[in-house]
Amino acid sequence: MTLHRTALRAVSSAALITAFGLVPAHAATAAPAGDRQSPAGVSAGLVPGAHGDASGKSFKGGPGDGGWHGDGLDLNAADNKKVDAFLLHARRAERSISPQVKAAAAISHAQVIGFDHRLKSADSLKRKVATAMKETPGRTVDQTLAGISDSVRYTLQWPDGRYTSGVALASSVLAGRGDDSVKWSNTWSRPKGYKGVNSSWKEPRSGHVFEVQFHTPESKRAQEDTHKLYEEQRLPTTSPERKKELQAQQDAIFAAVPVPAGAPELTAPASRRHPAHSARPAA
Template sequence: MIKNRTAHRLAAAAALAAALSAGPVQSALADGRAGAHPVSAGKTITAAGAGKPVKAERLPDGDGGWQGDGLSLNAADNKKVDAFLARARSAERTVSPEMEAVARISHATLVGFDHRLKSPDSLKRKVATAMKEAPGQTVDATLARINDSIRYTLQWPDGSYTNGVTIASSALALWGNDSVKWSNTWGRKHGYKGINAAWRDPHSQHAFEVQFHTPSSKWAQEATHKLYEEQRLPTTSPERVRELQEQQDAIFMSVPVPDGAEDLTAPAQTRPQPARTLPAPVEQAAPAEQMAPAA
């Protein structure tokens, strides 16, 4: 097991070096653009935020706050969430070209790339929910816990999943991203199956989420999404919450577990450490016979 894992790490390092030397990827990384990027399937990945714009609601008194689904943020907190979203948009320009390169070297499919930025309404709903569930928690503390304002999904067939995750996660670490979360739920008997990881970009210090899926686990996630959203609403009764959980469990029970997926762990930090100044050499004492005074 250890030998195989080491081999995968070495393969990831070699593949990453090859990706860095490739012209199109290298130029994208150099200027930090995240516009249209070709993918292996022949499709074109469009810029972040494509599709219908999402307009945040304002509180009835027009004070610049937000509300939705029985939740709300005051003007000051809403402004801080907007600033957080602006930082996410800026960080995404650097992270997305890296993720495209990681997908190439690990032979993964980037799923849902057009939705890599969390929408304003979705983020504000998540922040407001967290603050309601933890009375007294500030918006700053809440935002510090959010890892998915930028999010990506890498997907492999069952047979290449374990090797693909090992190479992709090693490449992210080799790129200098700090692993801040690793949730492997493949071993669960009930509920969600997959790996949800989070990393901190070394340039912007902004966190981003990477989900590792198979086609079956990704399908199950999408099939249960509306059930999960309803389950999280503050207006959902405890009885309905249990019913929704049972429905999700039944769907995830049908997902096959790839060989070795339960044992996948976060890679060790491999970012090069800054050079250290070596101490000056210490002069050795002369041998005792040389130090003795002449008779």
């Protein structure tokens, strides 16, 4: 019997109804907010792309052009308008998504980290979109936005001893609510780089994709400790030699993170609505 089947059976119908309808906002503890990282770049063996703007710079459109400009990146007025519309949709979708994630956290006894930063900032998203379009000439803003999964994002955390069962239960609760698992990246078994589980889900009512990261205190701390290193690494002005140095430093930090028993075997739960579309672990 798989972890997810065991976890899902452990949740009674009455508990689910209570959690999804009546769980108070304080049921899941919000720890001091910190910037979190998305799964972008994991398949390449890098630390996932960071949420938010670590540089502290303010980005503004040029005088009267309706666009967005910053760090040598640009969005024209039409593309900038589409990103703004996407952000509006994210804010509206979050109202339905957050209660579901809080319910999953409450049932699985998870700590919610950085809940106040669940919405990606406009500058951070625009920088991410502009970077993707610059790195892939010919890529449209619509294509880029279709691949964004972290405009609404959450981090759930458990101690090492409860991590594996907690992830299995929380993800089964989300699937049981009707959220489709569209991406599951489990990097606990990798010898180098980022450690954790990054998942993406599609909320059924809005159709909006959101991200949930599953961490231990140690893996979350390593993520935060490598944030500035990754931010420097991904800048287009960083030399190849320096990028290698930065990656080596990140690898060393993540190598010290203990791997919870059973964590490398965690897989995405089958979708309760569309079983044929269940996500598989990232290669």
